[in-house]
Amino acid sequence: MVGVPKFSFEHWVDQFIAKDHKVARVDQMETALGKEMREKATKKKEEKVIRRQLTSILTAGTLVDGGLLTNEMSTYCMSIKVRVLSNKNDPPAYGICFVDTATGEFNLMSFVDDIDQTQFKTLIMQVKPKEIVYEKEMLNKRSQRILKTCINYPIWTGLIPKREF
Template structure:
């Protein structure tokens, strides 16, 4: 699974508490760029720092590993740049204050050094099909809908004459959600028409599910839509 990364425990035990948390998150979101909140800044480490330098024009900070970052006010601008370049961005926020951390540690019978770091959690995963806009993200500049398209194909028709699809369109720019199911011919005519009318920017499907014919239809959108196969369950 290229979306995850195995990080040995004997490596994590030698990390600082903050870096251990980063590696734990990176192991789950290896295919994403993590914007890791530290105080009033978002920091990028290791391979993400390299991406930040190459794609965002950031500079490496001094240290023993690759490290870059930017002020929190620039989150919208930098996340949008990466998403438009085809990356997914994970936003990690601090969910407790240093005072809350101290109180939590005092409540533990035997706190370890890994407990003595403020809790951080993933609060948002941003891709082309999941971008939302609010006052915190700056001005809304899109002039067209951005659809996230999910498709599930029913088991193949023994005659090979029909396809049955379950589909879902989500337009997060305006908060609209469409879901439906339909029977199609062997040429996938209705599916082709649907995708022509509502051209998606991102397509999700179950790994191994779409038939060969359906995959050929989706291949025609690779230049305009990011595509990702997900593991069921």
């Protein structure tokens, strides 16, 4: 965890995102004077600190601010749903969405792959997503291996099935 001055935020976000870190932005929601006025209005001192609040979470796959984008290449965030049809020897079925949040380009597809997962591997090699969103414990081993060998250090975001994904 690190704090940086507001005026140099863009510089530091660029540095952290380039190293594939997630950045949480916490902004001050009131000034010292505002805190003092709030305490006078409520006639009690609640806290010794000025109120702050999480305002955004930034990753390489979710940047939209033109000042934070570092090059002209698309940086995709990809969501993957894998379903093995009946047994482990059957080919997997995929539901995939990938989006370039900077340009608004949105792609949605589903397909049943072959046993070697050729279509999935080809798609990953072409898109090269910066962030992968998937269901925890639902991404099969072969798909994980393809993602790890075809993409350099993606950000992995595992979500709880049915509750978050």
